[in-house]
Each structure stands twice: as C-alpha cells, then as structure tokens.
Amino acid sequence: MGNREDLLAGAKRCLMEKGYSGTTARDIAAAAGTSLAAIGYHFRSTKALLNAALIEAMEEWGKEVEQTLAADASLSDAPAQRFEATWTRIIESFARLRPLWAIQFELIAQMDRLPELREAFAAANRQARLGLAAIFENLDPGADERKAMAVGSFYQALLGGMATQWLVDPDHAPSARDLLEALRTVGARLGPQ
Template sequence: MGNREDLLAGAKRCLMEKGYSATTARDVATEAGTSLAAIGYHFRTTRALLDEALFEAMAEWGEELDRALAQDADSDASAEQRFELAWERIIESFARLRPLWAVQFELIARMDRSPELREAFAAANRRARLGLAEVFHRLDPGAGETEALAVGTFHQALLGGVAAQWLVDPDAAPSAKELTRALRTVARELGSG
C-alpha cells in the first residue's frame, strides 16, 4: 500500500475508535505510519481525508451486506422472507459496526455548517437508495429509476430509524421479526382501505 491507502486505512481505524470530531491529523498519521504532510499532499485537509474514509467504510459495509444477502438468499424465498433476512443482516451489522453508525449520526448533526459534507451525503444517499431497492426488491435501477428511488427511500428511512433506535437502546430496538410483523400489519391495513 502507498501513503494514500495507508492514510485511508488509518483514518477508518481512527473513526471507529475515536469518532469523527475527536480524531486529529496526528492520530491518523500515527495510525497510518505516515507524516502529517502526507495528509495535505494526498487530501489537502484532514476533514477531506476523514470524509473519504467514512464514505469508503460505508461502501464496504454495503458490499459486505450485498455478499451476505446474495450468499443467504434463496431464489424461492418470498419477499417477506427476503425482507426479514436482510434486516437480520443489517441489525447484526449494528453490533459489529456501532462506531461507524455513530459517526454518521455525529456528522448529520454538523451538516448545516458544511455544505461539502451535505453534498457528499446527498450523493451517497442516492446511491444507497438505489442499492437498497436492489437488495430488498431486486429492482434494477436502470430499468425503472423512479420506482427504485421511491422504494429505496422507504428502506433508507427505515434503516435510519432502526439505526437510531439501536444506537440509543439496543435492547428495545426492533428485531427483524418485529419489523416484518409490523410491515405485514401496515400492508394489510393499506390493502383493506
């Protein structure tokens, strides 16, 4: 690995251990085994490095989730079974990657003071929505982007809400079975109206 890759790997470790606000340039350089000047050379600012490291970590989480769901998915599984299985995997990731989720909420609170961060999150949100539509409903974004975005937005709202509940009180946060039961109830009510 070169200095740039070492810095990204070091920044990811620092984000997981210290969070976004508490991580300094010196922390990252020490963790990466590089000089402080390497941050400026490769990323211009520590904030730019941390932002890129966070988005890379989230992309890695998405790829990990995709692999797990592809490996576990039964082609004969119903939509309800796929929904519950996906939520089992997502909830498992909350325990493993709690600091990654905490950093995202930390940054959401700071977005009003950082247009660049807001713009980066908005672009990442759009990609996430399309990815969630594919994971949960096997919707091809290329074939129907409007529908994929709408469905993905629903799942992203659910993901953010469950993540927040899990971060605050993991013992009271909903399980995959509870989410499935609740969705079934809502769908039944919508269908009867």
C-alpha cells in the same frame, strides 16, 4: 500499501475509535505510520482525508449488505423469510459497526457547517436508494427510476430508523421478526392496491 492507502486505513481506525470530531491529524499519522505532511500531500487537509475515509467505510458496509443479500438469495421464493434473514444480518452489523453509525449521526447534526460533506452524503443517499431498491426488491432503476427511488427511500428510512433505535437502546430495538410483523400489520391495513 502506499502512504495514501495507509492514511485511509489509519483514518478509518481513528474514526471508529475517536469519532469524526475527536480525530486529529496527529492521530491519523500515528495510526498510519506516516508523517503529518503526507496528509497534506495526498488529501490537502485532515477533513478531506476523514471524509474520504468515512465514504470508503460506508461503501464497504454497503458491499457487506450486498453480500448479505446475495447469501439470502436462495430464499427469493420466500420473500418473508428473505426479509427476516436479511434484517437479522443487518441488525447484527449494527453491533459490529456501531461507531460507523454513530459517526453518521454526528455528522448529520453538523451538515450545515460541512457543505462538502453534505454534497457527498446527498449523492451517496441518491445512489443508496437505487441500490437498496435493486437489492431488496430486484427493481431496475433503468426500468422505472421513480418507483425504484420510492422503494429505496422506504428501505433507507427503515435502515436509518433501525440504526437510530439500535444506537439509543439496543436491548429494546425491534428485531427482524418485529419488523416483519409490523410490515404485515401496516400492509394489511392498507389493503390491496
């Protein structure tokens, strides 16, 4: 690994241990085994490095979700089983990646003061919606982007809501089975299209 990669890895470790606001340039340089000057050389600023590290960590989580769903692809003929299995794995990831979720909520509260991060989050959110629609429902955004965006927004809202509940009160947050039961209840009340 070069200094740039070492800095990204060190920044990700610091983000997980100290959060966004609690991480300093010295923390990152020490974790990466590089000089402070390397941050400026490769990223111009500590904020730019932290933003890049956070986006990379979120992308890694997204790839993990994709792999999770691929592992459950054998259940494609049983959508309810696939839904429950997938959400069980996603909920398990909340425990492993609690700091990543906490950081996102920390930053959402500061979005008005971090316009560069707002732009990055907004772009990532748009991509995430389309990705979630493709992953969960096999919707091709090229065929019907409006529908894919709407379905992806639903899954994104569910994901964010579950993360919130899990961060605040993991012992009483809904399980995957609870989500499935709730979705069935809501769907039954809505009736057929």
